[in-house]
Amino acid sequence: MIKEVDSDKIRKHFQRSWYRKFTWLEWDASKQAAFCHLSRVITEQNMKLTNSTEPTFTTEGYSKNWKKAKERIAKHGHSSSHREAVTKFAHLVRGTNVASMMNIQKDKDRQIATDCLRHIFTPAIFLGKQGLAFRRNPDEEGNFVQLLQLRAAENPSLMSWLNKYRSYTSHQVQNEVLDLRIASLYFVRCESKQFL
Numbered sequence: 563m564i565k566e567v568d569s570d571k572i573r574k575h576f577q578r579s580w581y582r583k584f585t586w587l588e589w590d591a592s593k594q595a596a597f598c599h600l601s602r603v604i605t606e607q608n609m610k611l612t613n614s615t616e617p618t619f620t621t622e623g624y625s626k627n628w629k630k631a632k633e634r635i636a637k638h639g640h641s642s643s644h645r646e647a648v649t650k651f652a653h654l655v656r657g658t659n660v661a662s663m664m665n666i667q668k669d670k671d672r673q674i675a676t677d678c679l680r681h682i683f684t685p686a687i688f689l690g691k692q693g694l695a696f697r698r699n700p701d702e703e704g705n706f707v708q709l710l711q712l713r714a715a716e717n718p719s720l721m722s723w724l725n726k727y728r729s730y731t732s733h734q735v736q737n738e739v740l741d742l743r744i745a746s747l748y749f750v751r752c753e754s755k756q757f758l
């Protein structure tokens with residue numbers, strides 16, 4: 563006998579496919595809730611955000627109203643507090659704080675997520691600093707995808723993470739990383755101003 567699929571029930575749960583749309587999304591199995599990995603890391607680091615943070619995606623986790631979840635997650639992605647967290651995360655991974663940042667993360671999956679996101683962000687920062695083109699048509703031949711493929715070829719855990727959760731050739735992911743490249747250019751400018 564074929565078991566009937568309750569489509570309404572499916573809609574009420576966290577969907578793994580959302581990882582492909584939202585690169586920063588993470589699922590905390592112990593809390594049974596969704597978080598924004600970047601905003602959560604920045605909050606755990608006690609780094610101040612000038613825009614108010616959203617406890618839903620940083621400390622509490624999103625665990626209710628799954629029917630509206632996708633909409634709500636997208637809203638967080640467009641919030642000023644999230645954009646600031648993205649910028650601060652980029653700044654953080656450029657420094658030497660990554661090891662200490664990862665040490666405070668007890669969950670192994672979260673450590674892997676931070677490490678893999680760092681591998682995604684650093685090629686973007688490099689391209690920004692060198693003033694090199696980010697994309698090309700077809701996407702697979704673009705600098706960003708090529709650099710990331712090189713890194714993944716040398717890093718089996720990055721390769722399996724990308725295959726499992728993200729599609730770094732998707733425009734969604736590339737748009738987010740392009741935002742990051744703009745953020746990194748901003749930091750380059752700020753840093754050089756300090757020495758004027």
Ligand SMILES: [Zn+2]
Pocket residue numbers: 586598599600601602619638643644645647
């Ligand atoms: Zn966020």
